[in-house]
Amino acid sequence: MTAMSVAPGTEAPVLEVTDLRVQFATDRGWATVVDGVSFSVGRAETVGVVGESGSGKTVTSLAVLGLLPSPPARVVGGSIRLGDTELLGLRRRELEEIRGDEVAMIFQEPMTSLNPAFPVGDQIAEVFRRHRRCSRSRARARAVEMLGKVGIPDAARRARAYPHEFSGGMRQRAMIALAMCCDPRVLLADEPTTALDGTIQAQILDLMRSMRDEFDTAIVFVTHDLGVVADICDRAVVMYAGQVVEKAPIDDLYYHPRHPYTEALLGALPQLDGGTEVLATIPGTAPTPGALPAGCRFHPRCAHARPECAHPTESAADGVALRWLSDSVASRCVRVDELRLRGAR
Amino acid sequence: MITYALRRIAMIIPLIIMVSFGVYALVLMIPGDPAITIAGENATEEQIQATRERLGLTDSFFVQYWNWISGAVRGDLGQSLFSSQTVTGAILDRFPVTLALTAAAVTVALLIAVPAGIIAALHRGRWPDRAVTLLTSIGISMPSFWLGILLVMVLALATPIFPAVGYTPLSESVLGWAHNLVLPAFTLGLAVCAEITRQLRGSLSDVLHQDYIRTARAAGLRGRIVVVKHGMKNAAVPVVTVLGFQVGFLLGGSVVVERVFGIPGLGDLAIRAVLERDIPMIQGIVVVSAAIVMLVNLVVDLSYGYLNPKVRQS
Ligand SMILES: Nc1ncnc2c1ncn2[C@@H]1O[C@H](COP(=O)(O)OP(=O)(O)O)[C@@H](O)[C@H]1O
Ligand code: SF4
Ligand SMILES: [Mg+2]
Numbered sequence: 001m002t003a004m005s006v007a008p009g010t011e012a013p014v015l016e017v018t019d020l021r022v023q024f025a026t027d028r029g030w031a032t033v034v035d036g037v038s039f040s041v042g043r044a045e046t047v048g049v050v051g052e053s054g055s056g057k058t059v060t061s062l063a064v065l066g067l068l069p070s071p072p073a074r075v076v077g078g079s080i081r082l083g084d085t086e087l088l089g090l091r092r093r094e095l096e097e098i099r100g101d102e103v104a105m106i107f108q109e110p111m112t113s114l115n116p117a118f119p120v121g122d123q124i125a126e127v128f129r130r131h132r133r134c135s136r137s138r139a140r141a142r143a144v145e146m147l148g149k150v151g152i153p154d155a156a157r158r159a160r161a162y163p164h165e166f167s168g169g170m171r172q173r174a175m176i177a178l179a180m181c182c183d184p185r186v187l188l189a190d191e192p193t194t195a196l197d198g199t200i201q202a203q204i205l206d207l208m209r210s211m212r213d214e215f216d217t218a219i220v221f222v223t224h225d226l227g228v229v230a231d232i233c234d235r236a237v238v239m240y241a242g243q244v245v246e247k248a249p250i251d252d253l254y255y256h257p258r259h260p261y262t263e264a265l266l267g268a269l270p271q272l273d274g275g276t277e278v279l280a281t282i283p284g285t286a287p288t289p290g291a292l293p294a295g296c297r298f299h300p301r302c303a304h305a306r307p308e309c310a311h312p313t314e315s316a317a318d319g320v321a322l323r324w325l326s327d328s329v330a331s332r333c334v335r336v337d338e339l340r341l342r343g344a345r
Numbered sequence: 346m347i348t349y350a351l352r353r354i355a356m357i358i359p360l361i362i363m364v365s366f367g368v369y370a371l372v373l374m375i376p377g378d379p380a381i382t383i384a385g386e387n388a389t390e391e392q393i394q395a396t397r398e399r400l401g402l403t404d405s406f407f408v409q410y411w412n413w414i415s416g417a418v419r420g421d422l423g424q425s426l427f428s429s430q431t432v433t434g435a436i437l438d439r440f441p442v443t444l445a446l447t448a449a450a451v452t453v454a455l456l457i458a459v460p461a462g463i464i465a466a467l468h469r470g471r472w473p474d475r476a477v478t479l480l481t482s483i484g485i486s487m488p489s490f491w492l493g494i495l496l497v498m499v500l501a502l503a504t505p506i507f508p509a510v511g512y513t514p515l516s517e518s519v520l521g522w523a524h525n526l527v528l529p530a531f532t533l534g535l536a537v538c539a540e541i542t543r544q545l546r547g548s549l550s551d552v553l554h555q556d557y558i559r560t561a562r563a564a565g566l567r568g569r570i571v572v573v574k575h576g577m578k579n580a581a582v583p584v585v586t587v588l589g590f591q592v593g594f595l596l597g598g599s600v601v602v603e604r605v606f607g608i609p610g611l612g613d614l615a616i617r618a619v620l621e622r623d624i625p626m627i628q629g630i631v632v633v634s635a636a637i638v639m640l641v642n643l644v645v646d647l648s649y650g651y652l653n654p655k656v657r658q659s
Pocket of ligand 2: 261
């Protein structure tokens with residue numbers, strides 16, 4: 001863990017998302033899919049954004065890059081600051097300058113995220129040349145250099161190969177090379193290892209760690225897998241139904257969760273019990289944005305729910321407020337002070 | 346890429362032989378005995394029989410085919426039954442006209458279809474897309490002769506801008522040649538354009554939803570480059586397929602449009618040959634058209650290899 005992760009505010013964050021609200025147009029009007037999300041990342045720090053599928057993680061990261069499809073999406077409030085620059089409300093041209101240069105992104109699907117019609121090296125060189133406005137040969141050299149850095153053997157030759165000639169793991173390495181080629185301040189990684197199998201997953205995480213340390217990149221690591229978060233993140237933000245329900249440094253989150261949803265996610269991690277892997281799941285399903293339960297959004301599935309959990313608290317008109325418990329831990333649970341939750345075993 | 350190209354070319358040769366055989370056999374089945382026509386109205390049975398022998402019609406089918414195909418390989422498609430021209434000569438006369446008309450029509454089509462298809466794909470479901478879709482539906486369902494007559498009425502007869510009918514050879518006057526081609530090129534081009542726009546709209550809007558387009562945007566590539574370079578190269582395959590089909594069709598001679606505008610192209614030659622039962626001429630035209638279609642398909646296949654790197658290896 002790096003020194004920066006001890007507490008927020010010890011160094012000015014590189015990326016600071018505050019009270020972000022995103023809505024999607026549906027048949028029954030606007031559905032709020034990201035509801036007041038806040039988090040920040042510092043230099044060389046990795047912050048995990050965790051939650052089940054549909055909790056709004058991808059929408060949050062696309063909003064940072066201004067890549068939400070509009071229609072149907074609209075950002076209705078909040079702030080996204082990159083250093084001193086407010087990204088919300090920037091014009092498209094200004095955003096295009098920042099994307100890929102200062103904020104880069106990698107995605108879940110390595111098989112389809114690279115353009116099948118162009119050689120891998122050309123795709124990296126094109127991005128570098130677009131932002132650095134250098135010569136073709138300089139850009140090509142950079143592409144080869146980056147492919148080498150991400151561990152692609154014989155990079156000069158492989159740069160001329162097409163994506164379909166790469167394996168899934170190699171493609172994700174190439175995606176990382178493409179994302180990192182302009183030395184971005186922030187890397188948004190949206191489930192970068194979810195589609196990969198175990199050993200490849202571990203290699204990609206190793207690679208991301210070494211890239212972060214070499215380039216001092218701030219990483220926002222989006223995943224539904226708390227196990228991966230524990231592997232690479234300094235802090236984590238747990239999302240449920242469009243809201244942040246817990247924020248904590250990774251050890252606190254892991255061993256002393258302060259929200260029943262985090263506890264449930266930890267309980268659902270695969271356990272090695274006497275050699276057999278037991279896969280547990282959280283009972284019930286996450287609510288859809290159009291039909292959110294009143295009060296605590298997690299209460300229909302919560303093992304600790306009490307009748308009062310279904311009523312909004314006075315401090316938050318439409319649910320339960322996120323409350324800071326210390327200067328680095330926050331939880332959105334009305335019973336947080338009375339509960340003794342189980343951490344990872 | 347080169348082995349891919351050579352393989353494709355090698356595949357064409359047996360195909361052409363098969364097609365030529367089929368064409369030869371089918372055309373011989375056309376009812377009516379050309380010897381009777383040629384020998385003249387008052388010919389005796391002996392004269393007719395002599396004509397048959399002179400034309401080689403008494404030989405067995407395979408001998409006839411062999412004679413014909415061995416000539417064809419050397420560029421000799423035989424003699425027209427009714428004019429002093431050789432079949433090869435007549436086709437060489439007419440083909441450049443059809444080629445020019447096709448080139449002009451395709452240019453018109455692409456100049457309209459590419460921007461229209463891109464705009465529709467970028468605004469899928471919104472009014473620019475609806476407008477384009479409506480216009481292409483009209484364009485596809487409208488018969489080209491009707492559009493041709495409409496253009497003649499509006500642009501040629503009502504105003505003196507363009508000539509209604511006629512053709513000026515390129516060697517005579519470049520301006521006159523171009524002038525004569527404008528209306529027929531638009532007539533053919535608009536029909537082709539509708540098909541291509543529809544295809545481009547469909548494939549480009551699919552491509553624009555692909556992950557790699559999101560990657561290109563996330564990397565800050567400019568919107569226009571994302572669409573034109575990263576989108577179009579992937580969207581092009583079905584478009585090129587349709588375009589190739591249309592070009593092959595046009596190069597075979599657009600009978601109706603050539604008739605409406607009085608253009609002496611391959612289509613016009615073909616219709617005359619059919620009406621006169623000029624069998625060698627029909628055979629020659631059909632085989633040449635078939636060869637052209639196969640050639641166009643070859644070009645289309647080769648373009649797949651360029652557009653889609655995966656194709657080259659399979
Ligand atoms: N293109 C879209 N159109 C409509 N709704 C969407 C779209 N993308 C996402 N959503 C909604 O936003 C919610 C959050 O999605 P997402 O951010 O992709 O979840 P996650 O990444 O956490 O799995 C989903 O429940 C979905 O209903
Ligand atoms: S508020 Fe109640 S229902 Fe919600 S997480 Fe806490 S205990 Fe569970
Ligand atoms: Mg997602």
